[in-house]
Amino acid sequence: MNTSVTRPRGRHFFANPGPTNIPDSVLRAIDRPSIDFHDPDFREVMDICFDGVKRVLGTQHQLFMYTASGHGAWEASLANLLSPGDVILLLESGYFSDEWAKMACALKIEVRVVAADWRHGVDISAVKSALAEDKAHVIKAVCVVHNETATGMFIPLPEVRAALDETGHPALLLVDTISSLGSIDFRMDEWAIDTVVGGSQKGLMLPTGMSFTAVSPKGMRAHAKATLGRYYFDWSVMATRNPPSFVGTIPVNFFYGLKESLRLLDEEGLPNVFARHHRLGEAVRQAVQVWAGNNGPQLFCTNPGRYSDSVTAVLMPEGHDAEAIRRTTRQKFNVSLGGGLGKLGGKVFRIGHLGDLNEPMVLGALSAVEMALRIDDVPHGRGGVDAAMDYLARP
Numbered sequence: 286m287n288t289s290v291t292r293p294r295g296r297h298f299f300a301n302p303g304p305t306n307i308p309d310s311v312l313r314a315i316d317r318p319s320i321d322f323h324d325p326d327f328r329e330v331m332d333i334c335f336d337g338v339k340r341v342l343g344t345q346h347q348l349f350m351y352t353a354s355g356h357g358a359w360e361a362s363l364a365n366l367l368s369p370g371d372v373i374l375l376l377e378s379g380y381f382s383d384e385w386a387k388m389a390c391a392l393k394i395e396v397r398v399v400a401a402d403w404r405h406g407v408d409i410s411a412v413k414s415a416l417a418e419d420k421a422h423v424i425k426a427v428c429v430v431h432n433e434t435a436t437g438m439f440i441p442l443p444e445v446r447a448a449l450d451e452t453g454h455p456a457l458l459l460v461d462t463i464s465s466l467g468s469i470d471f472r473m474d475e476w477a478i479d480t481v482v483g484g485s486q487k488g489l490m491l492p493t494g495m496s497f498t499a500v501s502p503k504g505m506r507a508h509a510k511a512t513l514g515r516y517y518f519d520w521s522v523m524a525t526r527n528p529p530s531f532v533g534t535i536p537v538n539f540f541y542g543l544k545e546s547l548r549l550l551d552e553e554g555l556p557n558v559f560a561r562h563h564r565l566g567e568a569v570r571q572a573v574q575v576w577a578g579n580n581g582p583q584l585f586c587t588n589p590g591r592y593s594d595s596v597t598a599v600l601m602p603e604g605h606d607a608e609a610i611r612r613t614t615r616q617k618f619n620v621s622l623g624g625g626l627g628k629l630g631g632k633v634f635r636i637g638h639l640g641d642l643n644e645p646m647v648l649g650a651l652s653a654v655e656m657a658l659r660i661d662d663v664p665h666g667r668g669g670v671d672a673a674m675d676y677l678a679r680p
């Protein structure tokens with residue numbers, strides 16, 4: 286018998302929480318010959334994109350884009366706002382807050398962490414205490430990952446804003462919205478966020494490779510005094526370019542894709558986009574809660590007030606490997622799931638439900654997982670997919 290694994294036929298079902306599915310119309314829009322990035326036709330596209338991204342961010346402030354993945358925009362946010370030895374307060378959320386902290390340390394920034402249980406999420410009163418104790422206002426910035434893609438939980442940003450306001454603390458508020466933008470409600474200006482970090486390959490449904498930061502006037506004032514080394518990401522160097530934007534060649538094709546993805550978001554309307562993500566996320570949670578019966582896999586997040594509508598992390602029962610489930614869904618059903626990140630490796634798998642996604646796509650991924658649980662002899666409650674269908678079929 287031929288034991289080599291061949292990829293099953295049919296469409297590759299992509300249920301990762303980033304990158305995400307790229308709509309066909311976005312692929313078509315990117316597929317075009319090169320054009321001079323000074324060409325007025327292109328400049329028009331770029332202007333439309335800058336306006337559109339600001340609309341999705343809920344901001345009127347300045348926007349800087351980079352040819353880099355989200356990590357680049359993270360680095361831009363720190364390097365532009367801080368000086369060596371500056372102190373930041375970072376809210377622990379999971380793998381991505383750990384990564385941001387590591388980056389800050391590498392840049393010679395002192396990181397104070399508000400520690401949190403990854404399954405329950407950070408306690409906002411602990412954030413408030415840390416700010417209240419800092420009477421000398423040593424903390425220059427508070428850094429928050431809005432939606433922790435590794436754990437499937439979000440942090441309520443208005444509550445973080447309130448903690449700063451109620452303690453009268455002047456620190457900048459920096460937010461990573463990489464896996465919440467275009468899937469979970471986000472309002473930069475209304476929530477008085479000073480710098481936002483975003484990326485292309487999650488809710489914006491584009492390939493990986495473009496990221497951005499938007500910056501408030503308070504952030505720009507801090508930037509003027511910040512002395513960390515930087516060049517490609519330097520907002521002041523960018524300001525010398527015409528128009529103020531990329532240091533170096535502009536990734537022209539990306540902008541054609543971005544224009545189309547922004548058009549898709551506009552056409553659906555952001556409130557409807559958020560409602561769709563909530564519905565699909567809830568369907569996934571309903572399925573997992575059924576599997577959790579019979580000591581099966583369960584929701585990693587134990588705090589229902591913090592469930593993420595863009596990704597669900599599923600914790601395997603003791604002694605069962607999450608990577609085996611991912612292998613089974615990929616090899617047998619051509620379904621790709623997200624893996625566990627950092628210390629969650631092998632313990633959780635993640636179902637992405639953000640981006641260009643509808644009910645049958647989510648049900649397809651859930652069915653593949655439920656079949657894999659049977660094939661791999663993982664204890665679980667049966668009927669998770671039924672529960673998801675029941676939920677989605679409600680009027």
Ligand SMILES: *Cc1c(COP(=O)(O)O)cnc(C)c1O
Nearest residue numbers: 354355356381432434463464484
């Ligand atoms: C994906 C992600 C990142 C990292 O972005 P890259 O594009 O992979 O560099 C950072 N933060 C969050 C919350 C993410 O989901």
